Amino acid sequence: AQSVTQLDSHVSVSEGTPVLLRCNYSSSYSPSLFWYVQHPNKGLQLLLKYTSAATLVKGINGFEAEFKKSETSFHLTKPSAHMSDAAEYFCVVSHIDFGNEKLTFGTGTRLTIIP
Amino acid sequence: GAGVSQSPRYKVAKRGQDVALRCDPISGHVSLFWYQQALGQGPEFLTYFQNEAQLDKSGLPSDRFFAERPEGSVSTLKIQRTQQEDSAVYLCASSSPGQGYSYEQYFGPGTRLTVT
Numbered sequence: 001a002q003s004v005t006q007l008d009s010h011v012s013v014s015e016g017t018p019v020l021l022r023c024n025y026s027s028s029y030s031p032s033l034f035w036y037v038q039h040p041n042k043g044l045q046l047l048l049k050y051t052s053a054a055t056l057v058k059g060i061n062g063f064e065a066e067f068k069k070s071e072t073s074f075h076l077t078k079p080s081a082h083m084s085d086a087a088e089y090f091c092v093v094s095h096i097d098f099g100n101e102k103l104t105f106g107t108g109t110r111l112t113i114i115p
Numbered sequence: 116g117a118g119v120s121q122s123p124r125y126k127v128a129k130r131g132q133d134v135a136l137r138c139d140p141i142s143g144h145v146s147l148f149w150y151q152q153a154l155g156q157g158p159e160f161l162t163y164f165q166n167e168a169q170l171d172k173s174g175l176p177s178d179r180f181f182a183e184r185p186e187g188s189v190s191t192l193k194i195q196r197t198q199q200e201d202s203a204v205y206l207c208a209s210s211s212p213g214q215g216y217s218y219e220q221y222f223g224p225g226t227r228l229t230v231t
Contacts, residue, residue, distance in 0.1 A: 036222075043119065044158070044206070044222040090157050097171060101210070103148075103220065105157030 002027045002093040004074075006106035009071045014114045019078040023091030026072065032101070033074045034092040035065055038108075044090070050074065059083070086113045116140070119223035121207050127229045130195045136226045140209030145210050148220060149182055150206040158206050162229045164190060197230045206230070 007022040019039040048059025055067045065076045091106040120139045150158035160174040166187040184190040204227045208220040
């Protein structure tokens with residue numbers, strides 16, 4: 001079975017400082033991993049995905065994540081936070097079932113940006 | 116182009132009422148997924164369709180929940196005899212295999228159901 005653990009339910013950073021959102025995964029085989037962002041009253045949006053290619057994955061809006069198999073981690077980072085980054089972030093693991101992806105979400109990390 | 120749309124965006128139901136939630140996927144997307152997101156939690160898988168076939172309904176919490184996609188496009192999630200624990204945001208997503216391994220799911224804005 002696949003699962004993800006988001007280590008922080010809430011993270012606050014000042015505008016212009018680095019962002020780190022932590023995620024650990026559990027998977028019985030090589031996983032596909034994702035980060036999604038959810039802004040209030042908007043749909044979930046894919047930030048980036050890892051599918052066993054390069055371990056450092058670059059996404060939209062300056063975010064990136066590094067897959068570390070030895071640590072079973074897939075932490076999300078951004079060098080400089082912007083006010084528009086305030087949202088809920090979900091780490092997601094998937095497995096292929098009947099030819100389609102079945103996603104398992106973490107419980108989310110709420111990111112607050114301090115002006 | 117148009118994304119995934121869901122209606123209604125908000126629904127208040129009295130306990131015991133039946134509700135129907137609609138999802139319009141992206142045109143041409145073969146796969147459609149329903150998720151339930153309780154307050155403060157991540158979305159949880161309910162069911163998925165490939166065209167009109169419901170291939171997996173393992174996440175439906177009880178037999179009061181029923182989903183259909185009769186013509187392989189629009190889908191409806193029906194909840195009978197709603198209970199307070201059904202209060203959640205119901206998310207719909209669609210995807211189209213053929214975009215390579217790891218098919219991105221595109222999510223709608225969700226329907227927030229409140230059972231009073």
